[in-house]
Amino acid sequence: MNAYAIQTTDLVKAYGARLALDKFSLAVPTGCILGLVGPNGAGKTTWMMTVAGFLRPKAGKIDLLGDGPFDADVHAGRLSILPQDSELPLAGRPLELLVHFGRLQGLRKQEAIQSARKLLETLHLGDRLSSPIRTLSHGMRKRVMLAQCFIGYPEVVLLDEPLSGLDPREAAHARAFIAARKAKQTIVISSHDLHDIEQVCTHVAYIEKGRVVRFGALRELTRKDSLLRFFLTGAPTDFDALRQACPGGEFRYDETHRVLACSFDGNAQPPEEINAKLLPALLAQTGLLAIERGDSLEKAYLRDRF
Amino acid sequence: MNFFTKIWRVAAYEWFDAIRSRRAIVILLLYLVTAVLGMNGSISMLEKIETQLVETLQLPESEHTGVVSTVIWKSKPFQRMVKNLTRDNLVLQDITGKHPVELIYAWFAFLCAPILVVLVAAPRIPEELGSGAVRYQIFRTSRAAWSLGKYTGMALMVACAIGIGTLGAYGVAAFRLWMGGDSPNFFLALLQWGFRAWIYSLAFLGLVMGLSHLTHSPNKATVFGILALVACSILRVLAGIRRYIGSVSDVWSYAELLVPSAYKGELWRSSISALVTGSASLVALGLCYLLLGYAFFRRRDV
Numbered sequence: 001m002n003a004y005a006i007q008t009t010d011l012v013k014a015y016g017a018r019l020a021l022d023k024f025s026l027a028v029p030t031g032c033i034l035g036l037v038g039p040n041g042a043g044k045t046t047w048m049m050t051v052a053g054f055l056r057p058k059a060g061k062i063d064l065l066g067d068g069p070f071d072a073d074v075h076a077g078r079l080s081i082l083p084q085d086s087e088l089p090l091a092g093r094p095l096e097l098l099v100h101f102g103r104l105q106g107l108r109k110q111e112a113i114q115s116a117r118k119l120l121e122t123l124h125l126g127d128r129l130s131s132p133i134r135t136l137s138h139g140m141r142k143r144v145m146l147a148q149c150f151i152g153y154p155e156v157v158l159l160d161e162p163l164s165g166l167d168p169r170e171a172a173h174a175r176a177f178i179a180a181r182k183a184k185q186t187i188v189i190s191s192h193d194l195h196d197i198e199q200v201c202t203h204v205a206y207i208e209k210g211r212v213v214r215f216g217a218l219r220e221l222t223r224k225d226s227l228l229r230f231f232l233t234g235a236p237t238d239f240d241a242l243r244q245a246c247p248g249g250e251f252r253y254d255e256t257h258r259v260l261a262c263s264f265d266g267n268a269q270p271p272e273e274i275n276a277k278l279l280p281a282l283l284a285q286t287g288l289l290a291i292e293r294g295d296s297l298e299k300a301y302l303r304d305r306f
Numbered sequence: 307m308n309f310f311t312k313i314w315r316v317a318a319y320e321w322f323d324a325i326r327s328r329r330a331i332v333i334l335l336l337y338l339v340t341a342v343l344g345m346n347g348s349i350s351m352l353e354k355i356e357t358q359l360v361e362t363l364q365l366p367e368s369e370h371t372g373v374v375s376t377v378i379w380k381s382k383p384f385q386r387m388v389k390n391l392t393r394d395n396l397v398l399q400d401i402t403g404k405h406p407v408e409l410i411y412a413w414f415a416f417l418c419a420p421i422l423v424v425l426v427a428a429p430r431i432p433e434e435l436g437s438g439a440v441r442y443q444i445f446r447t448s449r450a451a452w453s454l455g456k457y458t459g460m461a462l463m464v465a466c467a468i469g470i471g472t473l474g475a476y477g478v479a480a481f482r483l484w485m486g487g488d489s490p491n492f493f494l495a496l497l498q499w500g501f502r503a504w505i506y507s508l509a510f511l512g513l514v515m516g517l518s519h520l521t522h523s524p525n526k527a528t529v530f531g532i533l534a535l536v537a538c539s540i541l542r543v544l545a546g547i548r549r550y551i552g553s554v555s556d557v558w559s560y561a562e563l564l565v566p567s568a569y570k571g572e573l574w575r576s577s578i579s580a581l582v583t584g585s586a587s588l589v590a591l592g593l594c595y596l597l598l599g600y601a602f603f604r605r606r607d608v
Binding site: 049052053054055056070072073075076077079080081083085086087088089090091092097100101103104105106148 | 307312315316319323326327434437438439441442443444445446447448449451605607608
């Protein structure tokens with residue numbers, strides 16, 4: 001198995017004079033769920049479409065599953081994509097469409113029917129298997145689009161805004177559906193909803209102006225192993241006592257939100273140990289409402305703006 | 307899965323998807339109505355002509371429409387006249403003696419096939435390009451298999467339309483002419499002309515679908531198709547005029563070869579070799595046009 005499911009090096013794609021991808025280099029580890037985060041027009045969708053072979057790059061190198069750039073003869077059935085702003089055929093029916101897609105990928109008829117039915121039922125579309133797409137709501141169509149990505153168990157799945165337009169219950173269900181595939185398939189998600197990314201992804205890449213400006217494990221970017229945040233009832237009175245409990249730790253108190261942040265070297269001491277040492281000293285000074293590990297992705301992203 | 311299986315999968319779904327669309331149903335019905343009304347009108351017209359002929363020439367009255375015409379076909383002066391009109395001795399030889407209604411249907415089928423192709427097939431590819439639906443397929447199969455599958459699916463769709471039109475026309479003819487024992491032969495004859503018209507339509511199908519790779523708009527694709535038909539007709543007429551006045555340059559001769567109707571004469575023939583040559587030329591021409599469109603689509607962003 002390749003260490004990287006997708007490797008793109010110095011990818012360039014231009015729309016007229018505007019560069020959508022400007023030497024975009026990214027290696028996606030096999031089995032990870034990667035979230036692409038960035039402002040509108042940063043190049044997330046263009047990168048996905050280029051990897052899937054919809055767009056032709058001007059320059060650069062793509063290696064998909066170790067077999068070069070996308071080639072339908074080599075990669076059909078091994079890669080799938082939920083493209084943004086792409087309608088399913090309106091006269092089609094969910095089950096029939098998914099069976100057709102499965103058959104195109106080389107599945108046997110029975111296999112395709114079983115797989116399509118199971119996927120649609122999992123995504124709560126069991127009662128709309130034979131309804132024309134044009135009669136489905138936006139959210140239902142989105143779930144059919146999501147289901148078509150997973151038919152035949154492709155090795156790489158690219159999802160462009162997979163949860164937009166879903167109601168909160170279905171969005172939570174779809175998040176769980178995607179997260180359950182962790183380590184089994186390589187999934188790349190592009191989304192503006194950082195909460196979704198945080199819930200589902202193992203890795204995150206920040207994209208700005210057609211380039212990857214930061215890439216890493218989610219835990220690393222959000223400092224899950226090197227930051228503790230204590231939600232207090234009042235300000236701590238003795239910082240020296242805290243420093244004594246946690247030597248090498250850096251303390252910052254946000255008075256507005258009454259949050260004490262403690263940064264430390266996570267490699268030297270795990271957060272559980274730091275917490276155990278720090279807690280008695282803190283409780284002696286003030287009340288404690290909650291403790292959180294690291295930042296939210298949103299906070300980390302906004303902090304790291306490039 | 308091999309390349310041809312992929313083409314077949316795309317084609318089967320394309321045909322299935324097209325045949326249930328409202329647009330296709332309306333066009334099928336229109337074609338059927340046109341075939342039925344055309345056949346009915348032509349039989350009425352033939353009846354009138356024959357009645358006048360019987361009265362003018364004081365011939366014995368015939369029991370069925372078409373009998374007098376069939377007899378007239380056999381007269382040498384009439385044949386000479388038709389030869390001057392068709393300017394093709396071989397075609398004349400082959401159609402001599404055929405039932406006039408059969409020939410009228412053949413003329414109708416050849417005339418309507420290109421129009422049918424434009425109406426049915428022109429919007430199919432741009433619809434998918436415009437809505438982005440193509441993106442759900444071209445990572446599962448190659449663009450070549452997709453294009454050829456679409457073409458094959460539409461060829462099946464056109465075959466359905468022509469088949470239904472033929473059935474309708476036969477129904478009217480059988481009802482109006484009361485052919486008795488000749489009825490199955492007449493049906494087979496109509497079916498054969500329908501099949502020839504379908505072969506003829508394949509070249510236009512390639513032309514229209516090749517052009518439809520160039521746009522995202524179904525309406526533009528229909529306009530492109532209509533313009534292509536007009537251009538073909540103009541080219542053919544110009545080539546005909548220049549041939550008639552006896553100054554055909556090489557350019558015109560070659561240009562005429564690019565027009566599907568240049569091969570239509572072969573499809574009017576009875577000889578197998580002429581039919582096979584004409585059919586092969588039309589299919590090849592259609593595929594060439596399709597491949598030109600595909601060559602553009604292959605490199606384009608979708």
